Amino acid sequence: MPRLNFTKKALDSLPVPADGKRANYTDTKVSGLELRVTSKGTKTFSCQRWVKASARPERITLGRYPNMTIEQARKQALHISGAIADGENPAEVRRQLKGEPTLNELFSDYLRRHSQLVKRSWREDERVFHKYVSPTFGGRKLSALNRRDFVALHATISRTAPIQANRVLALCSSLFGWAEDVGLWDSSNPAAGIKKNREKKRDRFLQPSELPRFFQALAAEPSDTVRDFFLACLLTGARRSNVLAMRWEELELTEGVWRIPDTKNGEPQLVTLPTQLVTVLNERRAHTTGAWVFPGTGKTGHFTEPRKGWERILTRAQALGIVKALAEVDSWSEQRIQDMTEKALFQPTDVIQGCAVALGKHDMTPEQFSLSDLRIHDLRRTLGSWQAKHGASLAIIGKSLNHKSVQATAIYARLDIDPVRDSVTRAVDNLLAAGGVTAPGDVVPFKKKSS
Incomplete structure (x- = not known):
């Protein structure tokens, strides 16, 4: 049987035997480690050792190359050789290998x-x-x-x-x-202590200039579950997972309070519900049944995957931004603005693609108006940024967002350093007002525009 030092280069270059034939090779580094090559090119590691009790050699299959690396094959071969040398039955060794979980x-x-x-x-x-x-x-x-x-x-x-x-x-x-x-692994953690990539803390949030088209795009969302879910994320600053799993029993709408029993940081949280959101939730309560505020059809019973709805909203917002820009530079008539706004809300992709040439004449591109860098979690950050903008202290922001540490909240201080003056309610009122949705304190009528 040919002997060679098992290296990737050596094994990759081994010839394929003729039809119906097999070739076997032994490793020069680890005694008993073999590689079998079939006429179909399949390469399989095995370990062959002499067993005193049976007075004959035993072969134990290890795995296929390259799914099993040379290093892994050598490691298993050494383990098997040691076990057999200690007197273990080869059949028991096979059973242990077979019973080990993937x-x-x-x-x-x-x-x-x-x-x-x-x-x-x-x-x-x-x-x-x-x-x-x-x-x-x-x-x-x-x-x-x-x-x-x-x-x-x-x-x-x-x-x-x-x-x-x-x-x-x-x-x-x-x-x-x-x-x-739990006793399923008795070696060192192979994924621990590996150097991770440097992460820059995000400070992205909805800018005042983006709010009007974001709210327009949100209001046009055909799914009331998607629409109300994102509104709740924005106006409460709660984590997405908590909003998705919101239960009616956790809400006290007359008091404007949401009691989350279990949060990411392991502690319960009291969340302020702005009056604008209470109005929306009261309407949902009148038209939904069951325990969940945002019911779904999956195993959990509640809404679980908002990404597609998020993409729809951002696409509409991009189209609206394009319409606004072209209306200004090309001096569109009121009727044209109205028609194109309608199209942007309900056929946004057509607007984005169809206006590319017109934008190019003014050295603009559709990508300039994209909000694709905005993530769902940035809605949570948006509330914190508006609290900072209107004077809320780090303690107030941290309390409203259920941050455990000042460090987790400090990012909002970088967004605005105005004097500490106000709290969540004022932030929400001003946020909505900046979006052209309502005067502070009024009800937010989020309804799909009829066609």
């Missing part, structure tokens, strides 16, 4: 026994794992994973999504940490 199986346990029980964001854990981790490592046995694998995974994701790469690494570290706590 990363996918470990994550299923983690999701069921931990994440779903203690994290409102467990669906995000599920999405992140299946999108970024499972395709690469999901089928591997836990013992076949090491720190180098997670360093490589983080580096790969970082090329296009550096912040997401950090989130993936944090999830993997949490997964192995939990596995260690």
